[in-house]
Structure formats: structure tokens, C-alpha cells
Amino acid sequence: MTHGVVPPPATTAAVDGAMARRRGWGWLLLVPGMLYLAVFFVFPTVQLFLTSLYDPSGNYVQGYTLTWHFANYLDAIRDTWNLFVRSFIYAGIATGVCLLFGYPLAYAIAFKAGRWKNFMLVLVIAPFFTSFLLRTMSWRTILADQGPLADFLRTVHILPHDGRLLATSVAVVAGLTYNFMPFMTLPLFASLDKVDHRLIEAAGDLYSSPFTGFRKVTFPLSLPGVVSGTLLCFIPACGDYINAELLGTPKQYMVGNRIQSAFLTEHNYPLAASLSLILMAIVVVMVVAYVRRVGTEELV
Amino acid sequence: MAETNQDLHLEDLTKRFGDFAAVRDLTLTVPNGTFFALLGPSGCGKTTTLRMVAGLEDPTVGRISIGDQDITRLRPYKRPVNTVFQSYALFPHLTIFENVAFGLRRRGVKDYRQKTLDMIELVQLGPYAGRKPAQLSGGQQQRVALGRALINEPGVLLLDEPLGALDLKLRRQMQIELKRIQTEIEVTFVHVTHDQEEAMTMADTIAVMNQGVIEQMGAPEDLYENPVTTFVANFLGQSNLIMTDIIDGTGAEVIVDCQGQKIGVSPERSHAQGRKAWLGIRPEKIFASHVGEGEQADTNVLRGGRISDVSFIGVSTQYLVAMPWEQELMVFEQNTGRRPLFNNGDQVDLSWSSEHAFLLDADQDAHAGMMTPEDRE
Ligand SMILES: Nc1ncnc2c1ncn2[C@@H]1O[C@H](COP(=O)(O)OP(=O)(O)OP(=O)(O)O)[C@@H](O)[C@H]1O
Ligand SMILES: [Mg+2]
Numbered sequence: 001m002t003h004g005v006v007p008p009p010a011t012t013a014a015v016d017g018a019m020a021r022r023r024g025w026g027w028l029l030l031v032p033g034m035l036y037l038a039v040f041f042v043f044p045t046v047q048l049f050l051t052s053l054y055d056p057s058g059n060y061v062q063g064y065t066l067t068w069h070f071a072n073y074l075d076a077i078r079d080t081w082n083l084f085v086r087s088f089i090y091a092g093i094a095t096g097v098c099l100l101f102g103y104p105l106a107y108a109i110a111f112k113a114g115r116w117k118n119f120m121l122v123l124v125i126a127p128f129f130t131s132f133l134l135r136t137m138s139w140r141t142i143l144a145d146q147g148p149l150a151d152f153l154r155t156v157h158i159l160p161h162d163g164r165l166l167a168t169s170v171a172v173v174a175g176l177t178y179n180f181m182p183f184m185t186l187p188l189f190a191s192l193d194k195v196d197h198r199l200i201e202a203a204g205d206l207y208s209s210p211f212t213g214f215r216k217v218t219f220p221l222s223l224p225g226v227v228s229g230t231l232l233c234f235i236p237a238c239g240d241y242i243n244a245e246l247l248g249t250p251k252q253y254m255v256g257n258r259i260q261s262a263f264l265t266e267h268n269y270p271l272a273a274s275l276s277l278i279l280m281a282i283v284v285v286m287v288v289a290y291v292r293r294v295g296t297e298e299l300v
Numbered sequence: 301m302a303e304t305n306q307d308l309h310l311e312d313l314t315k316r317f318g319d320f321a322a323v324r325d326l327t328l329t330v331p332n333g334t335f336f337a338l339l340g341p342s343g344c345g346k347t348t349t350l351r352m353v354a355g356l357e358d359p360t361v362g363r364i365s366i367g368d369q370d371i372t373r374l375r376p377y378k379r380p381v382n383t384v385f386q387s388y389a390l391f392p393h394l395t396i397f398e399n400v401a402f403g404l405r406r407r408g409v410k411d412y413r414q415k416t417l418d419m420i421e422l423v424q425l426g427p428y429a430g431r432k433p434a435q436l437s438g439g440q441q442q443r444v445a446l447g448r449a450l451i452n453e454p455g456v457l458l459l460d461e462p463l464g465a466l467d468l469k470l471r472r473q474m475q476i477e478l479k480r481i482q483t484e485i486e487v488t489f490v491h492v493t494h495d496q497e498e499a500m501t502m503a504d505t506i507a508v509m510n511q512g513v514i515e516q517m518g519a520p521e522d523l524y525e526n527p528v529t530t531f532v533a534n535f536l537g538q539s540n541l542i543m544t545d546i547i548d549g550t551g552a553e554v555i556v557d558c559q560g561q562k563i564g565v566s567p568e569r570s571h572a573q574g575r576k577a578w579l580g581i582r583p584e585k586i587f588a589s590h591v592g593e594g595e596q597a598d599t600n601v602l603r604g605g606r607i608s609d610v611s612f613i614g615v616s617t618q619y620l621v622a623m624p625w626e627q628e629l630m631v632f633e634q635n636t637g638r639r640p641l642f643n644n645g646d647q648v649d650l651s652w653s654s655e656h657a658f659l660l661d662a663d664q665d666a667h668a669g670m671m672t673p674e675d676r677e
Contacts, residue, residue, distance in 0.1 A: 198387055199392075201356050201389070202383070202385060202389035204375075205354055205355075205376055206402050206449075207377045207406040207407050207452070208377055217391060
């Protein structure tokens with residue numbers, strides 16, 4: 001190497017300095033988000049954890065004392081394990097139905113909608129323009145005992161004469177499915193829209209029928225969307241209480257309902273806090289197990 | 301496979317997108333086991349033609365057959381044809397092994413493992429079988445695409461500018477490799493390219509395509525030495541085209557008046573219809589000499605040239621020679637070192653043997669098919 005090619009030491013130092021500065025700036029960008037999380041997530045979670053260990057004999061007039069009462073968790077599980085099971089079953093079924101309906105929808109928007117693509121996407125998110133609560137209330141009208149849907153189902157003998165739609169598990173799961181459908185459809189669409197059409201042509205060129213091409217190429221490539229869609233559906237559905245409250249009866253109540261009443265009606269803060277944390281822990285474990293299983297094997 | 305008749309026939313193939321005809325009345329036959337190149341500038345309809353053969357595009361009119369089998373309406377996955385795509389189109393979620401095995405597994409071939417490993421060896425990717433396509437270089441990906449198509453032993457292999465994304469050195473290397481594989485397994489290759497050098501070095505037959513039609517088809521030497529249109533004359537290599545009047549087209553040589561000087565051209569190289577014609581002559585076929593020195597019995601001579609530009613290229617020297625009728629002609633001379641170079645302003649005569657010139661129809665644009673320096677890389 002000739003002398004002219006070697007950069008003088010001063011320049012090297014300057015470059016290093018610039019890089020260090022750039023790295024410093026990169027960290028700075030994280031600060032607002034970290035601060036936000038610290039204030040609105042870490043702090044309340046710690047607070048929640050401490051609350052879950054208060055002495056349960058306290059009440060909200062006289063106040064609670066922190067006695068590290070871990071038995072709160074055992075009590076919570078013993079009294080409400082069936083609500084947990086029901087929550088996961090409802091959320092699981094709702095997520096499954098969302099996937100079943102959302103996938104063809106997302107597929108059609110991504111591959112067949114042509115110039116209607118954007119319009120259809122707007123339709124998918126249109127429900128967000130009104131409130132969650134109002135939309136769920138309107139389902140009460142749709143599913144009402146004297147409503148046209150129930151009438152019709154009775155006429156075609158799918159529903160027995162005295163059968164109901166409202167105030168059943170079906171109603172709650174249907175509500176959950178409806179409310180979380182966009183959270184499934186949008187990530188699925190995003191994944192499917194990215195799939196290169198030429199790969200599908202290549203599969204056809206290599207002796208795949210359209211269905212085999214879908215199974216071997218399109219579907220595996222859309223798995224990231226399946227994973228994020230199912231998570232975005234399942235996680236909030238597990239903690240939901242509006243649907244069970246408005247479309248079900250106490251027999252259909254989910255963990256969310258119990259947490260809500262413990263916090264807001266009974267003011268039993270230790271119970272409510274331990275229920276919240278148990279739900280959080282179970283969901284985290286399930287999500288990690290799920291992402292690991294699907295993620296490591298099939299995702300690109 | 302060599303015994304059965306697997307010639308590829310395209311008959312009157314036309315593809316319209318709306319009003320626009322991307323391919324028009326294309327008719328050609330590719331004999332089994334040959335290397336066929338479809339050469340043409342960007343947008344001339346090469347990919348569209350290939351896609352019709354592969355079944356990815358339906359022809360508006362026409363017929364495609366392999367041997368006796370009409371495949372015009374067959375779905376792509378039922379055709380004995382495989383494609384190496386312009387963009388490779390490797391499956392990103394599958395390993396190299398799985399990519400190469402894809403076609404065999406779809407057809408339910410039992411011993412696909414061994415065959416796949418053999419193919420991966422053939423395209424020299426042994427150590428990479430377990431990797432994903434994104435972990436390979438461009439040239440390696442190109443070989444995966446090739447192996448993935450070849451392993452199916454197709455009747456016809458379609459290659460859509462498979463070397464387009466590679467740098468010059470790697471491209472030359474892959475050209476040799478492709479040719480080697482093609483001769484080894486005797487599969488019909490239809491190779492699309494806009495690189496004339498690539499087409500000439502690899503193909504047994506070249507079809508030069510322009511604006512949806514085939515201008516000329518033949519062996520590389522024939523196309524180069526005896527082009528029938530100005531487009532081919534300019535697109536394959538370079539040509540000097542001079543406007544002439546045909547004086548006598550009946551004798552042993554066609555005699556033309558080239559801006560006042562008489563020139564003879566052999567009749568089989570005369571493709572002109574009317575009374576006027578473009579006289580074409582390749583720059584390397586012209587011999588420049590000092591005035592009065594270059595006369596021989598069988599040569600044509602153009603007098604009155606003056607050297608106006610000299611570029612020394614290394615293997616050759618390229619001269620521009622200004623002629624009395626205000627046209628500059630290109631003359632290439634090999635650097636044999638046997639005589640000194642000309643200088644700017646030297647008076648020269650230009651001569652060539654009469655079997656080297658050709659005559660083209662005067663209605664055509666003399667600049668058709670010319671490439672800008674960027675096109676040539
Ligand atoms: N689906 C389509 N709809 C409309 N026009 C099209 C379509 N596909 C191709 N064309 C047009 O047909 C012509 C030929 O396209 P084609 O892809 O065959 O070109 P090409 O010769 O392969 O060019 P390149 O060397 O750039 O790949 C182009 O003018 C292109 O714009
Ligand atoms: Mg193309």
C-alpha cells in the first residue's frame with residue numbers, strides 16, 4: 001500500500017468520534033419510549049404486584065397493609081380456575097374462527113381485489129370508526145330473542161322453538177370473533193400482499209396445482225401474518241369482559257368479568273391484582289410456547 | 301429423451317395486451333437438444349414469448365406444440381417445460397435442497413433425495429444444500445434456479461435472462477457452464493437475452509426479435525455476416541450503412557452506384573427490393589490504405605476518405621473516415637504491428653472484398669437497432 005492510501009491518524013480518530021456520536025444518538029432515540037414504558041407499564045405492574053400481596057382482610061375504607069400474602073394467588077386460582085379455562089376456550093375458538101374467516105378475506109383482498117384493494121381495506125377497518133361498546137350493544141339487537149336472525153334459525157329448525165341466541169356461549173364467542181376480526185385480517189393481508197407472485201408462478205412451473213402451490217408456497221410465506229394475527233386476536237380476547245357482559249350471562253363470564261367486578265364493585269384489590277397477574281403470566285407462557293413452536297420451524 | 305421427437309414449434313403466435321401487440325405472428329421451430337437464443341432489445345416481447353411457452357400467459361392467437369403434443373391450452377403444471385426465471389424466483393422459506401427437490405416431490409418421485417443431491421453436485425453447490433437462498437451469492441442463486449429447473453428433465457428449458465443480474469466476469473463464467481451443462485444433458489434450451497455477445501457465443505440458432513416480430517433467424521455467423529435488415533445489421537455488432545442506387549441487378553454481381561463510385565455485391569447478399577439500397581459493410585472488413593496503394597482485382601474501393609478520428613483500443617485501432625458525401629465510416633484495424641497507424645487528416649482509400657458487403661432495403665431506418673454506449677456496458 002502506498003503512503004497516500006493510508007488515511008492519516010487524525011482522520012481515523014475523527015471518524016471514530018463521529019461513529020461514537022452517532023451511536024450515542026441512536027440510544028437517545030430510545031429514551032422517550034423507555035420513559036413512557038417505565039411510567040405507564042413498569043411502574044403500574046410493580047404496583048399491581050405489590051397490591052396482589054396485600055392482606056386480604058383489609059378493605060378500601062380502612063386501607064390495606066402489605067403483608068406479602070402469597071396465599072392470595074392460591075385463593076384466586078381456587079375460586080376462579082373455571083373462569084380461566086372458559087376464557088382460554090372462548091378466546092381460542094374466537095381466534096380460530098377469525099383465522100378461518102379472515103384468511104380467505106385477506107387472501108382475496110391481496111390477490112383478487114385489484115383496484116378495489118384499498119377500498120376493501122377501508123371496509124375492514126371501518127368498524128373502528130364507532131366505539132367498541134356501541135358495536136357490541138348492537139349485536140344484542142341482532143341476536144335478540146325476537147330478532148330476525150333468531151326467528152330465521154328457528155324457522156329452519158337450526159334453533160329449537162324455545163332456543164335463544166343472546167345470553168349463550170355462542171353469542172359471546174360470536175361477539176369476540178366479530179370484534180377482533182380486523183386484528184386478524186390486517187396482519188394476514190400485510191403478509192399475503194408481500195408474497196411475490198412470481199414465486200407462485202414458479203411453483204406452477206414446477207408441477208404444483210394451484211392448491212399445492214398455495215399449500216407449499218403461499219401459506220408458509222404468510223405464516224408471519226398468521227402468527228401476529230392470532231396473537232393480536234387471542235391476547236386481548238383472553239382479557240375481554242365486554243362481550244361476556246353484554247352478550248352473555250354470569251354463566252358465560254370470563255376472567256375479565258371477575259377482575260372487573262373485584263376491582264370496581266367489591267373493591268377487593270388483592271384478588272383483582274392477583275387475577276390480573278395470573279392471567280398475564282399464563283398468556284405470556286402460552287405466547288412464548290406458540291411463537292417458539294411456529295417461529296423456529298416455519299418462519300422465514 | 302433424444303430419440304423421441306421433442307422439437308418445440310410455435311405457429312403464428314400472437315399476444316395482445318389490449319390494443320398493444322407484444323408478440324406478433326411468431327413462427328419458429330427449435331430442434332430437440334439445441335441451444336436457441338431469443339435476442340432483442342428491452343420490451344421487444346421476449347419474456348412474453350417465453351411465458352406463453354411456459355403456460356403463464358395465454359396466447360391471443362396461435363399454437364404451441366412439443367413434438368406431436370399440442371400444449372397451447374395446457375396448464376403450466378402439466379407442461380413438460382421448466383423455466384429459469386429472470387428474477388430466479390427461488391422459494392425463500394425453503395433450503396437449497398428443498399428448492400431443487402421441489403419439482404420431483406410434487407410429481408411424487410420416490411428416490412428424489414439421491415437425484416437432488418446429484419443435481420446439487422452438477423451445479424456445484426454441494427456445501428450449500430442446507431442454506432436458504434438469501435444466504436447465497438447472486439451466481440450461486442442462479443445455479444440453484446438452474447438446478448431446480450433441470451432436475452425435472454424437461455423437454456424444453458426456458459431461460460429468461462438468467463445471467464442478467466451477474467457482473468461481467470461471472471456472466472462469462474456462467475455462460476461457459478450453461479453451455480457445458482446443455483451439451484452434457486442434451487436438453488433443448490431456449491435462452492432469452494439482450495446481450496448479443498452472449499447469444500453469439502452460446503447459441504446454435506439465434507432469433508433476433510424486434511417490436512414483437514422476428515427480424516431474422518439463423519446460425520450466429522450467418523446473422524452476423526449476412527443480415528437482412530438494418531436492425532439486425534446494427535444490433536449484432538456494428539455496420540456502416542451507405543445509401544446507394546442499384547444500377548444493375550441482373551449480372552453475376554449486383555452493381556450499385558455508391559455516391560458516384562461503382563461497387564459490386566454478391567446477389568445472395570442483396571436483400572433490397574427497390575431501386576435504392578443501403579450498402580452495408582462491417583468496420584473490421586474494411587481495409588484502409590494510402591491513396592493508390594490498395595488496388596486489387598476482386599476488391600471494391602471507395603476513394604476520397606480522410607481520417608478524422610483515431611482511437612487506439614489495444615487489440616485494434618478504430619478509425620473514423622470522413623467521406624466526400626459528408627458521412628463518417630468506421631474502420632477497425634487489428635494491431636498486428638505490421639504497419640504504422642494512420643494520423644488524423646491522412647488521405648485514404650477504403651477497400652473490401654465484394655463477398656463481405658450486403659445490400660438492405662432502403663425504406664428502413666439506418667439507425668434501427670443501434671445501441672448507445674450505455675447499452676453496451
Ligand atoms: N401484463 C402486461 N400488460 C400489458 N403490457 C404488457 C404486459 N406484459 C408485457 N407487456 C408489454 O409487452 C411488451 C413486451 O414485454 P416483455 O416483458 O415480453 O419484454 P422483454 O422483451 O422481455 O423485455 P426485457 O428485456 O426488458 O425483459 C412490453 O412493451 C411490455 O410493456
Ligand atoms: Mg424480459
